[in-house]
Amino acid sequence: MSNKLEELRQQLDEINGKLLELMNQRAAVVQQIGEVKKQQGVNKYDPVREQDMLNRLVQANTGPFDDGTIRHLFKQIFKASLDLQQQDQKKVLLV
Amino acid sequence: MSNKLEELRQQLDEINGKLLELMNQRAAVVQQIGEVKKQQGVNKYDPVREQDMLNRLVQANTGPFDDGTIRHLFKQIFKASLDLQQQDQKKVLLV
Numbered sequence: 001m002s003n004k005l006e007e008l009r010q011q012l013d014e015i016n017g018k019l020l021e022l023m024n025q026r027a028a029v030v031q032q033i034g035e036v037k038k039q040q041g042v043n044k045y046d047p048v049r050e051q052d053m054l055n056r057l058v059q060a061n062t063g064p065f066d067d068g069t070i071r072h073l074f075k076q077i078f079k080a081s082l083d084l085q086q087q088d089q090k091k092v093l094l095v
Numbered sequence: 096m097s098n099k100l101e102e103l104r105q106q107l108d109e110i111n112g113k114l115l116e117l118m119n120q121r122a123a124v125v126q127q128i129g130e131v132k133k134q135q136g137v138n139k140y141d142p143v144r145e146q147d148m149l150n151r152l153v154q155a156n157t158g159p160f161d162d163g164t165i166r167h168l169f170k171q172i173f174k175a176s177l178d179l180q181q182q183d184q185k186k187v188l189l190v
Contacts, residue, residue: 002135008128013148015121016169020152022117023168026110027159033103040097053108057115064122069175073118074111076171080164 027081034085044085050078122176129180139180145173 037044057074058067065073132139152169153162160168 002131005128005131005135008124008131009144011124012121012128013151015117015124016148016152017155019114019117019121019169019172020155020165022110022114023165024156024158024160026107026114029103029106029110031159033100033107036097036100036103040100049104053111056108057111060112060115061119063119064126064179065119065175069179070115070118073171073175074114076168077114080160080168084159084164 023077026077027084030081030085031088034088038089044089045082053078118172121172122179125176125180126183129183133184139184140177148173 034044054071054074057070061067061070129139149166149169152165156162156165
């Protein structure tokens with residue numbers, strides 16, 4: 001394999017690692033938000049806030065991913081985070 | 096809204112921004128890899144390398160996202176990056 005390819009792959013691995021860390025950081029913050037909302041008796045899923053986050057992400061998007069791709073990827077992340085919040089909630093109900 | 100919730104949401108927005116930046120950085124690196132592979136006449140899609148990246152991500156995963164979620168989210172990112180490479184390829188073919 002060429003050195004250039006090897007170098008680019010190392011960059012990719014580094015970025016993957018940072019993405020993993022940030023996704024889990026994000027998940028942990030969403031769990032904390034779920035906790036605060038539970039204490040306040042507020043509904044956890046907030047589509048307006050989600051839409052607002054997506055709009056700001058698209059506004060900040062400089063590519064190469066197009067806006068549709070960014071929306072798609074973040075919706076997946078949002079959904080996974082919400083699923084995690086709901087699992088936490090179920091655990092509480094089962095105790 | 097409580098200060099605590101507001102603070103957590105600000106953290107979320109910061110993390111979203113960093114994720115956006117990293118995803119696009121990743122996409123740009125994948126585009127460069129596509130370019131190098133094109134010059135070398137190598138096939139772009141490399142399922143072994145993809146599996147290898149997924150395995151390492153799962154090994155490095157400390158949660159709160161479970162391994163299945165990490166696999167799912169990264170597969171989406173890999174797919175979007177590959178789609179982008181293929182769009183680049185089509186553009187070249189159309190010129």
